Amino acid sequence: MIEKAKNTLKTKKLKLACHSTNSRGLAFYSKSGFKPFDMKIHDIGSKKFITIHMIKNLV
Numbered sequence: 001m002i003e004k005a006k007n008t009l010k011t012k013k014l015k016l017a018c019h020s021t022n023s024r025g026l027a028f029y030s031k032s033g034f035k036p037f038d039m040k041i042h043d044i045g046s047k048k049f050i051t052i053h054m055i056k057n058l059v
């Protein structure tokens with residue numbers, strides 16, 4: 001998917017959001033070269049969810 005974004009779609013950056021409780025996902029994205037750049041707190045009903053926003057430069 002990263003290669004398709006880079007070569008076919010000519011995308012220069014990929015961004016994603018991952019829940020803070022998804023440690024396996026965060027570890028995978030980190031190993032794949034994504035770096036955190038932001039964090040958001042979402043209120044859904046009476047619960048709060050934190051998402052970590054990550055980016056990877058493709059150039």
